[in-house]
Amino acid sequence: MPELRYRDALREALREELIRDDRVFLMGEDIGAYGGSYAVTRGLLDEFGRDRVIDTPIAESGIVGAGIGAAMAGMRPMVELMTINFSFLALDQIVNSAAKLHYMSNGQINVPLVIRMASGGGSQLGATHSHSLEGLYAHFPGLRVVCPSTPADAKGLLKRAFRDENTTIFIEHTALYGMRGEVPDDPDYLIEFGKANVLREGTDVTIVGYSGSTWQAVRAADMLEEQEGISAEVIDLRCLRPLDIDTVIASVKKTNRAVVVEDDWQFGGFAGEISAQLMEQAFDWLDAPVARVCGKDVPLPYNRNLEFAALPSEEDVVEAVLAML
Amino acid sequence: MDTDRDTLIDLYLRMVRIRTFEEQAGKLQEAGKVPGALHLYVGEEAVASGVMSHLSNEDQITSTHRGHGHLVAKGGDFKKMFAELYGRETGYCRGKGGSMHISDLDLGMLGANGIVGAGPPIAIGAAFSNKYRKTRNVTCCFFGDGASNEGTFHEAANMAALYRLPVVFVCENNGFGEFTRQERHQAIQDIADRASGYGMPGVVVDGMDVMAVYEAAGEAIERARRGEGPTLLECKTYRFFDHVGVRGMGVVYRDDSEVIEWRKRDPLVLFEARLLEMNTASAGELQQLRERVLFEVEEAIAFAEASPFPADSALLEDVYTVTGG
Numbered sequence: 001m002p003e004l005r006y007r008d009a010l011r012e013a014l015r016e017e018l019i020r021d022d023r024v025f026l027m028g029e030d031i032g033a034y035g036g037s038y039a040v041t042r043g044l045l046d047e048f049g050r051d052r053v054i055d056t057p058i059a060e061s062g063i064v065g066a067g068i069g070a071a072m073a074g075m076r077p078m079v080e081l082m083t084i085n086f087s088f089l090a091l092d093q094i095v096n097s098a099a100k101l102h103y104m105s106n107g108q109i110n111v112p113l114v115i116r117m118a119s120g121g122g123s124q125l126g127a128t129h130s131h132s133l134e135g136l137y138a139h140f141p142g143l144r145v146v147c148p149s150t151p152a153d154a155k156g157l158l159k160r161a162f163r164d165e166n167t168t169i170f171i172e173h174t175a176l177y178g179m180r181g182e183v184p185d186d187p188d189y190l191i192e193f194g195k196a197n198v199l200r201e202g203t204d205v206t207i208v209g210y211s212g213s214t215w216q217a218v219r220a221a222d223m224l225e226e227q228e229g230i231s232a233e234v235i236d237l238r239c240l241r242p243l244d245i246d247t248v249i250a251s252v253k254k255t256n257r258a259v260v261v262e263d264d265w266q267f268g269g270f271a272g273e274i275s276a277q278l279m280e281q282a283f284d285w286l287d288a289p290v291a292r293v294c295g296k297d298v299p300l301p302y303n304r305n306l307e308f309a310a311l312p313s314e315e316d317v318v319e320a321v322l323a324m325l
Numbered sequence: 326m327d328t329d330r331d332t333l334i335d336l337y338l339r340m341v342r343i344r345t346f347e348e349q350a351g352k353l354q355e356a357g358k359v360p361g362a363l364h365l366y367v368g369e370e371a372v373a374s375g376v377m378s379h380l381s382n383e384d385q386i387t388s389t390h391r392g393h394g395h396l397v398a399k400g401g402d403f404k405k406m407f408a409e410l411y412g413r414e415t416g417y418c419r420g421k422g423g424s425m426h427i428s429d430l431d432l433g434m435l436g437a438n439g440i441v442g443a444g445p446p447i448a449i450g451a452a453f454s455n456k457y458r459k460t461r462n463v464t465c466c467f468f469g470d471g472a473s474n475e476g477t478f479h480e481a482a483n484m485a486a487l488y489r490l491p492v493v494f495v496c497e498n499n500g501f502g503e504f505t506r507q508e509r510h511q512a513i514q515d516i517a518d519r520a521s522g523y524g525m526p527g528v529v530v531d532g533m534d535v536m537a538v539y540e541a542a543g544e545a546i547e548r549a550r551r552g553e554g555p556t557l558l559e560c561k562t563y564r565f566f567d568h569v570g571v572r573g574m575g576v577v578y579r580d581d582s583e584v585i586e587w588r589k590r591d592p593l594v595l596f597e598a599r600l601l602e603m604n605t606a607s608a609g610e611l612q613q614l615r616e617r618v619l620f621e622v623e624e625a626i627a628f629a630e631a632s633p634f635p636a637d638s639a640l641l642e643d644v645y646t647v648t649g650g
Contacts, residue, residue, distance in 0.1 A: 025457065051457060057487065062480025065446020066453060069464075072435055073385065073454035093477075096440050097447065104426040105436065106419040107643040141644050165646040 001182040009151035009183045010040045010116075010172065013158035014078065016187045018048050021076055024162060025052040027063055028080030028116075037082050038118060038177050060089035064115060068097050068167075071113040076162055078114040084133050084171060087117050098167040099142030113167045114158070119147070120174040120212050120263060121311055127299035130307070132263035134211065135270030137169040138240035144168040144193055145240040147211035151181035153238060156191030163190065173212035194242030198251070202233035205257040205321050208248055208274060210237040213261040213312065216293075220261075220317035230321065240270060248274065249282045256287040259320045261312055266294035288324035293317050328536070332378065333605050336535050338614060339374035340593050343394040345618045346403065349626065350393065350410060351571035358630075359410045361423050366394030368565035371592035372497050373398035375538025376465055376558075379546045385433040385451045385464045387444035390425045391497075391564075392437030395467055399432045403625035413632035420635060421643075441502075442475025444468055445494065449481045452492035456552075463549045464492045465542075471502025473516045479523075482557065486524040489554035493545045496557065497532065499564040504578045520557035532560030533590045536599070563587040 004012065017024050026041060032055035035042030045053040056063050060081055067079040081087045087094065094115065101109040121130035138145045144166055148154040154172070161168035183189075199214065200221055209217035214236040221232035233251050237244065252258050258278055260271035271292040278290050296310040347367045353359040366373070369391075377398035380386070388395040396406065402417075409416030409427055417427045428436035435451060438444050448466035455462040472478055473496055485492050496517070502510045513519070520527025526548075530541040538560055545556035565588060566573040574581045600606050606614075 054488075057480070057483055059480035059484065061477050062446045062449070062484050065443070065477065065481065066450035066484065069387075069435065069447035069450020069452075070454045070457075071450070072430075072447070073451040075454045075457065077450075092440055092443060093446060097438075097443060101428075101436065102646050103643050104418060104422040105428045105430075106417070106421055107646065108418070108428055108430050109436070110646050 002185055003180050004151050004183040006151045006154050006179045007038055007040050007177040009155040010158055013155045017159060017162045018052060023076040026078045027054045027056050029056055029058050029082055031080050060086055061093050064090035064093040067113045068093060068111050071111045072109055076112055078116060081117040083129060084117045084119045085128055085131055095140055099140045103142060110165045111167045112165045114161045114170055116170045118174050119171045121300050121307060122175055124302055124304060124307060126302040130300040134171050134240055135264050138270055143241060147171040149211055149214035149236050152183045153191060155183050156189050160190045160193060175212050193239050194244050196244035196247040197236045197238055199236050200234040202231040204231045204255055206233045206251040206255045207259045207317060208235045209261045213263055216312060216314045216317055217261050219314040223314060223318050224321055245277050252278055252282045253285045256285055257324050259291045259293060259317060261293045261317055263295050263311060265297055266292050267297055269294060291320040291324055293320050330605055333600060336374050336378055336539060337596055337600060339398045340370040341615050341618050343370045343397045344593055345622050346397050347393060349622050355571055362569045363424055364391040364569050365566045366391055369497055369499060369562045370394060371535035371538050372532045372560045372562055375535045376495055376542040378539060379543050382433050383462045385435050387435050387448040387466045388437040389467055390439050396427055396434050399434050401429060403622055404628045407625045407629035408632050411629040413629055414635045415632040419639060442472040442477040445478045445481030448492055449485045449490050452490040455491050461550045463546050465495055466492060467495050467497060470498040470507050470516060474511055482523045485555040491549040492555045493549055494557045496559040497562055498559055499562050503568045517557055517559040525555045525557060527557045529559050532562030533592045533595060535592055535596050
């Protein structure tokens with residue numbers, strides 16, 4: 001199986017979908033001539049031309065709205081918003097139109113739109129460029145929310161998003177773009193939405209992550225095994241909507257303990273949702289309260305030391321596990 | 326003037342249909358039969374009628390919170406419309422959308438919209454789809470003077486001109502953004518002036534004169550069909566009723582004398598006089614036509630009142646659509 005970087009796997013998915021379906025086109029800031037802020041779309045303008053790979057003004061609401069209108073008219077657009085922090089400028093279009101139109105129209109209108117954006121801190125870009133807000137989008141019924149943590153998932157989930165009749169918020173992690181991994185070259189390689197991935201099996205505790213935090217969970221599991229002889233199971237949610245809570249519950253019934261890790265803020269966040277669902281559906285199997293390891297409750301600072309302190313680390317995860325055993 | 330008799334009668338009929346629908350809807354609300362917020366189009370009928378008579382079902386429109394008139398002029402079904410206002414199973418959206426969210430994709434009506442300014446980006450997306458597929462279809466985007474201050478309008482206008490999209494921005498300048506007079510919400514008088522800032526023609530037309538709207542809209546729509554790009558068509562009009570509801574006089578934000586002055590230029594009265602003067606139809610024929618429309622509206626109201634509410638099981642249906650292949 002070929003080894004690709006995360007960004008190259010994303011590009012391969014886009015390229016294959018552009019070839020497969022002529023209703024697919026791409027729109028976004030700097031995606032054409034420049035090749036994308038994270039080099040995901042590099043080369044696609046040359047291959048597919050200006051009708052299908054479209055550089056846009058910096059106008060997030062206009063871009064997303066245009067994607068919605070084109071999707072309503074039968075196209076299969078993908079729009080790129082650079083980072084999730086900038087997507088706030090398009091929030092009305094995403095929430096009030098993309099997420100609601102199917103319901104409001106009694107099923108007449110479909111909005112098969114893929115909205116790509118990058119999430120994740122750690123690059124000293126300050127508070128307007130660095131936040132992870134996957135849980136915000138997961139709040140809205142009507143949206144799919146997908147956040148891959150590996151190159152293979154990046155390809156399989158992105159291709160799957162193009163086959164969906166609903167709008168998918170596709171969130172990539174900035175720290176993962178250079179990550180290498182084996183990726184199937186099958187042009188029909190699809191990963192079903194709402195299927196969590198058990199990355200590592202274990203018996204003492206379940207650590208749940210998604211996107212970049214999956215790898216904090218994995219590294220914490222390694223440390224727990226090496227340093228403490230503790231066997232941790234690691235689950236990558238892959239999708240926040242639809243959510244595969246069943247896989248998490250099955251794991252907790254085996255381990256009786258759970259920690260949820262995410263870069264996003266803890267207060268009102270997605271880790272709280274997982275925690276509540278475990279309380280509702282697996283209360284009798286829990287030997288300790290579900291722990292949350294999340295970003296600190298502050299706008300992300302610019303200083304290296306403070307930014308590092310604001311983001312969850314594998315050490316924080318280890319500490320949370322040790323506190324519940 | 327070489328407009329044929331059928332076209333003239335068609336324009337009159339569209340206006341009568343809107344006026345009758347809106348007056349009856351207003352009465353039903355005052356009688357406590359129709360719930361929610363009704364933003365009635367009375368006074369502005371010439372705009373929707375003059376534009377829509379150039380469009381086929383393959384041409385799209387995006388509408389506004391004040392959208393009944395647009396749908397009626399586009400050929401909307403009175404029965405489904407009243408049933409929607411009543412919140413019934415037989416409504417356009419099974420009563421889930423309500424007055425501000427009616428759509429009819431078969432007519433190319435992409436939706437009324439409860440968010441001021443949400444339509445323009447969606448309109449350019451549909452226009453992009455028409456251009457991409459090399460159809461000669463056009464998208465008309467209705468919005469008001471209030472929405473002309475929203476960033477979304479500016480983003481969409483810029484992109485429409487940049488990509489030379491087949492779209493006509495139809496600004497219904499009724500002098501008020503909700504309850505705030507135009508001179509208190511923007512420093513310009515002619516919104517069409519903004520067109521030059523985006524590199525498109527801007528045209529001002531008397532929105533109470535259906536023939537003037539018909540001619541100006543015809544030119545803009547033909548221009549778009551020829552692939553020459555967008556136009557901003559500003560129609561100066563007036564809202565006889567309140568922003569929401571029926572009351573038009575005795576309100577704090579405008580003098581009754583102003584309403585009385587504008588009512589002297591009622592688009593139906595003006596056009597009726599013209600039809601009589603040109604001997605296009607007799608007073609009796611026009612009377613007959615109005616009675617026929619009233620009968621149709623009354624039938625539709627009876628249909629709506631006899632229709633059931635959707636079952637409670639409808640609540641959770643149509644949040645997501647099924648995945649296509």
